[in-house]
Amino acid sequence: MPTRNAAGAGSIRQRKDGTWEGRYTVGRDPGDGHQIQKSVYGKTQQEVRRKLSKATASIDAGTYLEPSKMTFGQWLDVWLKEYCIAVKPRTLISYESAVNYRIKPALGHVRLCKLRPPMIQKFINDALRGTLKGRKGAVKNFKHDDSRALVPLSKKTVFGFYGIIHEALQQAVKVGYIPMNPCSGCTPPKKGKPEIHPFDEQQTRDFLQAVKGDDYEILFKVDLFTGMREGEILGLPWASVDFESGTVRIYRQLQRQGSVFRFAPPKNGKERTIVPAPFVMDLLRQQRILQNKWKLIAGPAWEETGLVFTNQLGGHLKPQTVYLHFKAAAAKIGLPGERFHDLRHTYAVASIRAGDDPKTVSGNLGHASVAFTLDVYGHVTGDMKKDSSDRMQEYIEKLKK
Numbered sequence: 001m002p003t004r005n006a007a008g009a010g011s012i013r014q015r016k017d018g019t020w021e022g023r024y025t026v027g028r029d030p031g032d033g034h035q036i037q038k039s040v041y042g043k044t045q046q047e048v049r050r051k052l053s054k055a056t057a058s059i060d061a062g063t064y065l066e067p068s069k070m071t072f073g074q075w076l077d078v079w080l081k082e083y084c085i086a087v088k089p090r091t092l093i094s095y096e097s098a099v100n101y102r103i104k105p106a107l108g109h110v111r112l113c114k115l116r117p118p119m120i121q122k123f124i125n126d127a128l129r130g131t132l133k134g135r136k137g138a139v140k141n142f143k144h145d146d147s148r149a150l151v152p153l154s155k156k157t158v159f160g161f162y163g164i165i166h167e168a169l170q171q172a173v174k175v176g177y178i179p180m181n182p183c184s185g186c187t188p189p190k191k192g193k194p195e196i197h198p199f200d201e202q203q204t205r206d207f208l209q210a211v212k213g214d215d216y217e218i219l220f221k222v223d224l225f226t227g228m229r230e231g232e233i234l235g236l237p238w239a240s241v242d243f244e245s246g247t248v249r250i251y252r253q254l255q256r257q258g259s260v261f262r263f264a265p266p267k268n269g270k271e272r273t274i275v276p277a278p279f280v281m282d283l284l285r286q287q288r289i290l291q292n293k294w295k296l297i298a299g300p301a302w303e304e305t306g307l308v309f310t311n312q313l314g315g316h317l318k319p320q321t322v323y324l325h326f327k328a329a330a331a332k333i334g335l336p337g338e339r340f341h342d343l344r345h346t347y348a349v350a351s352i353r354a355g356d357d358p359k360t361v362s363g364n365l366g367h368a369s370v371a372f373t374l375d376v377y378g379h380v381t382g383d384m385k386k387d388s389s390d391r392m393q394e395y396i397e398k399l400k401k
Contacts, residue, residue, distance in 0.1 A: 070112045074108075076108065090256070117185030124189065197337070198346040210330075232266055241308065254316055
């Protein structure tokens with residue numbers, strides 16, 4: 001027997017196959033005046049009650065839109081608002097940027113029920129070819145300030161767009177708006193291995209020379225010889241630095257969430273303790289002395305954040321400011337295309353070449369697994385094997401003499 005919710009909110013019943021159905025009224029047929037009813041389905045009564053509550057709430061608020069009339073762009077807005085609640089704030093920002101500046105300009109006008117695999121495949125191909133037009137004002141998550149520019153996007157970026165489209169459409173299937181996910185008929189690009197551009201030995205020397213006297217000289221050096229992620233070094237507190245044991249505990253990162261900076265767990269949620277070289281610990285001692293001088297000069301204006309790297313009033317550093325200083329130093333040594341993250345790659349490659357085993361390198365970097373470390377830096381170990389072979393050949397040649 002059907003169970004009724006509040007008046008006008010619909011009813012719920014169990015079907016013969018054991019699943020549950022919730023029925024609700026969306027209006028009246030303008031021709032005959034009969035009620036127009038819709039249904040939601042689920043495996044449990046509780047699941048249907050949630051769906052029914054959400055559907056009727058939108059009707060009461062006047063925001064209900066008939067699924068058959070809903071555009072893909074309108075559904076993306078619903079998906080972002082209602083189904084991405086558990087997504088990390090920074091990830092949500094990247095989703096919103098991709099949707100608003102790339103996906104909606106290309107596919108947002110298409111009716112949700114009319115979206116077909118060839119349309120999505122064309123979007124993918126256009127993005128890869130550089131023929132995808134977007135909306136002006138793309139955020140810095142993407143490589144170009146003006147997203148209307150016809151520039152080929154990387155496979156990784158396009159795969160990210162495809163992932164958003166797939167997830168949004170899969171949710172539309174779950175709520176019964178479309179019978180199947182059109183992405184199932186598409187061929188997304190393979191992500192491929194991430195490109196890395198570590199400094200070689202000479203470039204490292206040149207970089208160290210280029211940052212001498214820079215406001216962030218100590219920060220750059222510490223990062224170069226620890227491999228911390230940018231957010232990790234900017235969020236590093238003095239409480240994590242143990243000068244007595246010579247260790248540094250990395251358990252958080254500074255993240256921008258909208259217009260606000262907050263502390264969040266490190267990537268992969270993996271806390272780690274590293275044992276930096278004595279040179280690095282000496283750098284940190286220098287930073288403490290420098291910061292104490294700033295504190296005396298600032299007086300009451302000093303902001304006690306407890307951070308290792310701060311501005312001269314004790315506040316956290318802005319990633320964009322650090323980035324600009326890094327780019328200036330990289331340009332000085334003829335590497336304008338280098339990224340701050342390449343300091344991390346430089347540390348990793350130097351560690352492997354110095355003989356550190358992959359497990360140790362993986363742990364120091366805070367990677368999710370050793371397999372990931374080998375996937376990213378496998379070419380380095382391959383080069384080392386070739387070097388080892390060459391040295392053995394030289395040894396054999398000496399024995400022949």
